[in-house]
Amino acid sequence: MNRYLIKNAKIVNEGVIFEGDVLVENELIVEVSENISLKSSDCMIIDAEGNYLLPGVIDDQVHFREPGLTHKGDIESESRAAVAGGITSYIEQPNTVPNAVTQEILEEKYKIAAEKSFANYSFMMGATNDNLEEVLKTNPKNVAGIKIFLGSSTGNMLVDNEAVLEKIFSCTSMLIAVHCEDETTVKNNLEKYKEEYGEDVPVTAHHLIRSEEACYISSSKAVALAKKTGARLHVFHLSTAKEMELFTNKIPIEDKKITAEVCVHHLWFTNEDYATKGNLIKWNPAVKTANDRKVLWEALNDGRIDVIATDHAPHTLDEKKQKYLQAPSGGPLVQHALVAMFEAHHQGKISVEKIVEKMCHNPAKIFKIEKRGFIKEGYYADLVIINSGLPWSVKKENILSKCGWSPFEGFTFKSRITHTFVNGKLVYSGFKVKDIRAGQRMLFDR
Numbered sequence: 001m002n003r004y005l006i007k008n009a010k011i012v013n014e015g016v017i018f019e020g021d022v023l024v025e026n027e028l029i030v031e032v033s034e035n036i037s038l039k040s041s042d043c044m045i046i047d048a049e050g051n052y053l054l055p056g057v058i059d060d061q062v063h064f065r066e067p068g069l070t071h072k073g074d075i076e077s078e079s080r081a082a083v084a085g086g087i088t089s090y091i092e093q094p095n096t097v098p099n100a101v102t103q104e105i106l107e108e109k110y111k112i113a114a115e116k117s118f119a120n121y122s123f124m125m126g127a128t129n130d131n132l133e134e135v136l137k138t139n140p141k142n143v144a145g146i147k148i149f150l151g152s153s154t155g156n157m158l159v160d161n162e163a164v165l166e167k168i169f170s171c172t173s174m175l176i177a178v179h180c181e182d183e184t185t186v187k188n189n190l191e192k193y194k195e196e197y198g199e200d201v202p203v204t205a206h207h208l209i210r211s212e213e214a215c216y217i218s219s220s221k222a223v224a225l226a227k228k229t230g231a232r233l234h235v236f237h238l239s240t241a242k243e244m245e246l247f248t249n250k251i252p253i254e255d256k257k258i259t260a261e262v263c264v265h266h267l268w269f270t271n272e273d274y275a276t277k278g279n280l281i282k283w284n285p286a287v288k289t290a291n292d293r294k295v296l297w298e299a300l301n302d303g304r305i306d307v308i309a310t311d312h313a314p315h316t317l318d319e320k321k322q323k324y325l326q327a328p329s330g331g332p333l334v335q336h337a338l339v340a341m342f343e344a345h346h347q348g349k350i351s352v353e354k355i356v357e358k359m360c361h362n363p364a365k366i367f368k369i370e371k372r373g374f375i376k377e378g379y380y381a382d383l384v385i386i387n388s389g390l391p392w393s394v395k396k397e398n399i400l401s402k403c404g405w406s407p408f409e410g411f412t413f414k415s416r417i418t419h420t421f422v423n424g425k426l427v428y429s430g431f432k433v434k435d436i437r438a439g440q441r442m443l444f445d446r
């Protein structure tokens with residue numbers, strides 16, 4: 001029998017931290033208590049004294065590039081990096097090639113993940129201007145939700161037909177996740193910069209092209225449409241202070257019909273970092289000003305923002321080294337997101353309990369994921385042990401994403417993940433990912 005006893009951990013769950021033990025049998029957590037006594041002949045004992053034990057992170061927005069863009073990353077390589085980073089479940093986005101806009105393509109992605117994924121997985125059904133019928137065929141038990149690009153990004157998926165948009169919002173009971181940037185505003189801004197700079201627009205203009213206004217116009221439109229139609233809306237990767245007006249902390253998350261996500265890069269970088277990092281921190285939406293970042297932290301802590309995700313979106317270094325206008329947006333983050341948030345904890349920006357709420361509990365609640373996201377008896381044993389006093393530096397040789405670079409390269413994190421369990425299997429220990437593809441298709445309680 002697969003049996004692990006994790007002892008003396010600082011267990012972080014549902015707003016409290018308590019010292020105790022967790023017993024894992026096969027794929028489940030079977031006991032959580034102050035003291036569990038078992039002989040080492042009966043189980044593998046891991047002494048986690050002084051270390052935190054968290055539920056595995058559920059990352060609700062990743063781009064793992066398979067099929068079609070596997071020179072940037074693939075389900076195997078990126079899910080391997082994810083488990084090294086404490087992410088045990090992920091929701092992958094539809095801008096692969098072909099775009100995941102039919103039931104058949106979705107099932108193809110599920111098949112690949114079943115064979116190759118180190119972490120648990122689900123996918124989003126992509127909406128376009130002309131696949132409404134396919135979208136409406138989607139079984140809510142089958143996918144995480146419907147993804148709509150209201151602004152185009154990698155892959156140029158876009159729904160800009162207002163009538164189609166309203167139909168999707170009115171006709172599906174599934175969660176709709178949106179990428180919000182107003183196309184017209186972005187295009188107009190870009191034209192202005194091109195008039196001035198020609199083909200040499202500098203990356204320092206990225207947040208002025210993909211501007212606050214572009215974000216606000218688009219996200220306020222999505223929120224208004226959700227209010228009008230009663231749709232269940234989740235707004236991805238919010239990046240501006242102004243957008244925070246659109247969200248509330250007056251409703252418990254279980255009752256919210258409109259929820260909000262922020263990504264690690266928008267909490268970490270600002271436009272001032274373009275000078276040193278260049279296109280490596282070119283994301284859509286763009287990282288904005290120091291004030292935007294400050295207000296995002298406030299909204300995260302006061303409950304207007306519900307989830308921290310990565311928007312992990314690898315591109316090769318050669319692609320990123322092109323001029324600003326050609327370089328694609330996105331970067332790899334799954335391996336470093338959790339330790340980056342622990343770094344923010346060390347800086348006094350967030351408590352460990354809140355990290356767990358935003359990275360583990362809330363994604364499980366929002367997507368109604370069955371038996372994951374908590375350390376509870378009867379739940380899947382997706383678990384992470386993290387030592388908050390074990391510094392390590394991000395270097396080329398310890399980056400696991402296929403693209404081989406990280407926006408954190410050279411940074412020394414104070415915290416280090418020592419163990420990751422996926423469905424009761426110890427997939428990461430001794431700072432190595434074992435060749436155990438323990439990921440399962442996530443199920444939904446809907």
Ligand SMILES: O=C1C[C@@H](C(=O)O)NC(=O)N1
Pocket residue numbers: 063095153154179282283284285311313314328329330331
């Ligand atoms: O929404 C997205 C998509 C992503 C990608 O490259 O797939 N890159 C981004 O910067 N934002």
